[in-house]
Amino acid sequence: MKPVEFLRFLWTQLTSMRTALVLLFALMIAAVPGSLGPKILPQRPNNPVLVREWIAARPELGAVFDRLGLFDVYGSPWFASIYLLLLVSLVGCIVPRIAVYARAVRAMPPGVPKRLDKLAERASGPTRLSASDALDAGERWLVARRYRVRRQGNELSGEIGYLRELGNLAFHVSILGVLAGIAVSSLFGYKGSVIAVEGSAFSNTLSQYDDFAAGAFFKASALPPFTLWVDKFDVSFERGSVQHGAARQFQVTGRLAGPAEEPRPTILEVNTPVILGSSMVNLIGHGYAPIVTVTDPSGAVAYSGPVVFLPQDGNFTSLGVIKAPDARPQRLAFDSIFVPSQSTASGVGPRSTFPDADNPTLWGTVWTAPPKVETGRPENVYSLDKTEFTQVMDGAVPASFRLAVGASYTVPDGSKITFDSWKRWTKLQVSSTPGLPIVYGSIGVAVLALMLSLFGKPRRIFARVTDADGVRSVDVGGLDRAESRAGLGDAVAGLADAMGASVSVTGVSGEPALGSRGTKSQLTLAGEQLEESE
Amino acid sequence: MNLAYFSSLAMVTATVIYLVALTAHAAEWASARRVDAGPSTTDGSPAASAATSSTAGTAARRDRIAADLTRVDRFGRMGLALTAVGAALHVAGVVLRGLAAGRPPWGNMYEFVSSTLAILVVGYLVLVWLGKMRWLGLPVTLLLSVGLGLAVTVFYVAVAPLVPALHSVWFVIHIIAAATAGAMFNVGGLASVLYLLRTRAERRGTVRGYVVRLPQPEVLDRVAYRAVAFAFPLWTFTIAAGSIWAEYAWGRYWGWDPKETWSLVTWVVYAAYLHARATAGWKGRRAAWLGVVGVAMFWWNFVGINLLVSGLHSYAGI
Numbered sequence: 126m127k128p129v130e131f132l133r134f135l136w137t138q139l140t141s142m143r144t145a146l147v148l149l150f151a152l153m154i155a156a157v158p159g160s161l162g163p164k165i166l167p168q169r170p171n172n173p174v175l176v177r178e179w180i181a182a183r184p185e186l187g188a189v190f191d192r193l194g195l196f197d198v199y200g201s202p203w204f205a206s207i208y209l210l211l212l213v214s215l216v217g218c219i220v221p222r223i224a225v226y227a228r229a230v231r232a233m234p235p236g237v238p239k240r241l242d243k244l245a246e247r248a249s250g251p252t253r254l255s256a257s258d259a260l261d262a263g264e265r266w267l268v269a270r271r272y273r274v275r276r277q278g279n280e281l282s283g284e285i286g287y288l289r290e291l292g293n294l295a296f297h298v299s300i301l302g303v304l305a306g307i308a309v310s311s312l313f314g315y316k317g318s319v320i321a322v323e324g325s326a327f328s329n330t331l332s333q334y335d336d337f338a339a340g341a342f343f344k345a346s347a348l349p350p351f352t353l354w355v356d357k358f359d360v361s362f363e364r365g366s367v368q369h370g371a372a373r374q375f376q377v378t379g380r381l382a383g384p385a386e387e388p389r390p391t392i393l394e395v396n397t398p399v400i401l402g403s404s405m406v407n408l409i410g411h412g413y414a415p416i417v418t419v420t421d422p423s424g425a426v427a428y429s430g431p432v433v434f435l436p437q438d439g440n441f442t443s444l445g446v447i448k449a450p451d452a453r454p455q456r457l458a459f460d461s462i463f464v465p466s467q468s469t470a471s472g473v474g475p476r477s478t479f480p481d482a483d484n485p486t487l488w489g490t491v492w493t494a495p496p497k498v499e500t501g502r503p504e505n506v507y508s509l510d511k512t513e514f515t516q517v518m519d520g521a522v523p524a525s526f527r528l529a530v531g532a533s534y535t536v537p538d539g540s541k542i543t544f545d546s547w548k549r550w551t552k553l554q555v556s557s558t559p560g561l562p563i564v565y566g567s568i569g570v571a572v573l574a575l576m577l578s579l580f581g582k583p584r585r586i587f588a589r590v591t592d593a594d595g596v597r598s599v600d601v602g603g604l605d606r607a608e609s610r611a612g613l614g615d616a617v618a619g620l621a622d623a624m625g626a627s628v629s630v631t632g633v634s635g636e637p638a639l640g641s642r643g644t645k646s647q648l649t650l651a652g653e654q655l656e657e658s659e
Numbered sequence: 660m661n662l663a664y665f666s667s668l669a670m671v672t673a674t675v676i677y678l679v680a681l682t683a684h685a686a687e688w689a690s691a692r693r694v695d696a697g698p699s700t701t702d703g704s705p706a707a708s709a710a711t712s713s714t715a716g717t718a719a720r721r722d723r724i725a726a727d728l729t730r731v732d733r734f735g736r737m738g739l740a741l742t743a744v745g746a747a748l749h750v751a752g753v754v755l756r757g758l759a760a761g762r763p764p765w766g767n768m769y770e771f772v773s774s775t776l777a778i779l780v781v782g783y784l785v786l787v788w789l790g791k792m793r794w795l796g797l798p799v800t801l802l803l804s805v806g807l808g809l810a811v812t813v814f815y816v817a818v819a820p821l822v823p824a825l826h827s828v829w830f831v832i833h834i835i836a837a838a839t840a841g842a843m844f845n846v847g848g849l850a851s852v853l854y855l856l857r858t859r860a861e862r863r864g865t866v867r868g869y870v871v872r873l874p875q876p877e878v879l880d881r882v883a884y885r886a887v888a889f890a891f892p893l894w895t896f897t898i899a900a901g902s903i904w905a906e907y908a909w910g911r912y913w914g915w916d917p918k919e920t921w922s923l924v925t926w927v928v929y930a931a932y933l934h935a936r937a938t939a940g941w942k943g944r945r946a947a948w949l950g951v952v953g954v955a956m957f958w959w960n961f962v963g964i965n966l967l968v969s970g971l972h973s974y975a976g977i
Contacts, residue, residue, distance in 0.1 A: 142937065142938045143938060145934060146931055146935060146938060146941065149927050149931040150931060153924050153927045153928060153931070156923065156924050159915055160915070160921055160968075162967070162968030164968070165968075168915065170914075170915070171914065171915070316911070363819065363820070365819070367816065367817040367818070367819040368816070371822055372822050372823055373820060373822070373823070374823055394823065394826075395823040395826070395908055396823070396824070396826050396904075396907050398907060398910070405906075407908075407909070409909060409910050558906070558911075558912060561906065561912060564912070565899060565903065568895065568899040572892045572896050572899075575891065575892040575895060576892050579888035579891065579892065579933075580888065611881065
């Protein structure tokens with residue numbers, strides 16, 4: 126085989142329906158490992174922490190899985206290769222078909238085949254009409270049913286159902302549209318999130334984000350300039366016995382202002398994001414921030430304010446580290462747990478029994494480290510580097526505290542932490558997905574096109590009038606050009622009837638044909654007159 | 660004694676009636692056990708089948724089969740009548756549940772299963788009425804008994820308001836589309852199962868009993884195809900609607916959440932089914948198997964993912 130022939134062979138294979146089918150199966154199976162949930166196989170984009178834990182628990186298997194891309198299935202090269210092949214196969218399949226269709230749409234129906242008896246359904250019988258009357262009647266019958274008709278000599282061909290292939294092609298093209306929309310979104314879009322404590326404000330500049338990701342063609346100037354004040358965050362949880370503890374309401378009451386604008390009141394809820402041009406601000410999370418005051422042994426305030434804690438369970442038992450880097454002679458840090466509704470049962474540790482703050486309690490241990498030269502290097506605010514800090518002991522046991530609101534704890538070295546109060550924080554996401562109109566426009570077209578392609582009835586029907594041995598007879602045959610269509614027998618018998626034949630029908634589709642009931646001829650004559658009067 | 664109570668009462672009663680209907684349909688199938696292969700009848704006229712068996716047996720045998728067929732018909736009609744009564748109670752249960760909750764009744768698994776099955780049973784009754792499809796009776800009542808039975812026993816939760824993520828107009832659009840598509844996927848799946856049953860019997864030359872009274876394989880295949888052809892565009896819409904909703908509620912239109920992924924897998928299976936039906940070597944039994952796999956995916960995505968895999972779609976216990 127010459128290289129060109131081989132390439133052509135490969136192309137034919139790739140664009141065949143069978144290959145498309147195999148690729149669809151492959152896509153189906155390849156999607157499974159990523160969908161087993163975070164407990165079985167966590168995915169890095171959704172659960173980076175769980176992935177780290179998974180690998181830590183099984184280092185060898187984890188390394189292999191990681192190399193195979195099993196922790197990011199939908200971003201892995203093998204997943205991408207399947208859908209890219211599918212895409213190539215799709216394009217290779219539909220482009221020639223578009224060309225064929227473009228010709229077919231303009232063409233007249235094909236001529237009548239020599240042998241009508243090869244067709245799936247046929248009917249024949251002597252006619253009482255003259256040849257031209259029969260052909261006229263047949264043509265009228267076909268035109269009334271919106272067939273495209275070709276009349277040649279004593280033959281009629283009719284074709285209908287051109288929209289099916291149109292729908293089929295439009296559907297596949299619109300899949301390309303969906304992918305184009307996704308590509309536009311990921312190239313030009315961005316997504317960033319920020320945690321804002323009640324009473325704080327967020328200005329939409331890159332430096333304000335806690336994390337931010339953008340496409341290759343994104344420019345920072347595309348961020349719409351605005352400031353959002355998170356004045357109040359209202360939450361309520363189910364207190365009844367049914368679904369106890371389920372969330373019932375999340376609502377941010379705030380103010381929003383563009384550059385040089387007066388702030389205007391705004392409400393942000395889970396299903397009602399704030400929309401600013403092509404960008405959108407969503408409320409995607411919340412939690413607690415205890416407000417504390419830390420004084421060092423000299424009595425100087427080393428830290429005062431809210432500290433964001435991260436929820437660990439559905440009842441918002443939250444972890445955080447209160448850091449007082451300005452405390453002297455040693456830096457102070459409190460490895461802490463905030464429990465919004467501390468269980469009052471005796472002997473129970475830091476565990477929350479309800480997501481709302483019914484009995485807020487702050488637990489913690491105390492750590493110190495020598496003062497550090499400010500390096501400007503960012504450090505994780507949510508965790509404590511325990512290689513750097515040493516734990517403060519109270520005699521033989523670690524110094525620890527359990528504080529209700531308003532209470533304070535004095536560390537053996539004389540420093541003090543006071544649990545003043547608490548606030549809620551909200552996690553806001555600002556994003557732009559500019560390709561979405563393309564995606565949903567394409568899906569809209571796809572759904573309509575699918576309906577055309579699934580319900581369209583492409584059908585060809587042929588008729589011939591013959592004179593043999595002084596008997597004038599009509600032969601009609603038809604075929605459906607799509608699977609699973611009913612009613613071909615009726616159409617064939619109907620046309621034969623219209624052409625004045627008392628017919629005998631033979632078919633293979635096994636469905637009852639109306640024409641086979643003998644007396645149909647007379648009935649149709651009346652129907653024909655109705656059609657003429659239309 | 661309130662609306663929620665009457666809703667549960669109606670639902671449990673409907674389940675029991677479906678069980679009785681299932682028994683009647685089982686008796687319908689069992690009564691046909693002596694019927695031999697012969698030209699099958701889709702119109703279910705007993706005389707036709709009885710006449711064909713006359714060549715094989717004596718007059719006594721012919722009479723016995725005629726009596727059998729009368730019994731088949733009687734049990735079939737009984738099953739259908741019971742299903743209709745069950746359906747009325749079932750729909751009443753769903754409506755009362757919605758009234759009791761003051762919102763559309765599909766906020767959790769119990770409600771979604773009962774609503775989807777209500778659409779399924781109404782769809783089935785319409786198909787029987789329009790298209791003489793009583794032969795679906797046994798598998799439909801089996802599905803209804805098992806599905807609604809699980810709903811009222813295992814999935815049941817008392818009426819409660821919705822979590823904030825569900826406070827959206829898409830809650831109505833997305834879920835009605837999902838439930839309707841799901842119901843029709845089920846009809847298609849059951850028709851595919853019967854198709855596989857019938858073609859297997861034909862290949863083994865053991866077409867007898869109730870299988871004789873099932874429609875021809877082409878008809879079964881056509882019914883399955885039409886159900887899927889109805890449901891597939893709707894399912895496409897369901898996924899798109901869910902994605903728009905996700906963009907509003909969660910700030911991203913697609914996040915490979917387990918439920919999203921399995922919806923896509925289900926979509927791909929049905930896309931494969933539609934392609935398979937037009938591919939030489941795949942049409943027929945292989946395509947029918949894909950139809951069965953598709954409906955299995957639907958249920959796995961719905962029940963399995965809710966119970967076994969945590970994701971954003973698990974919000975209301977079960």
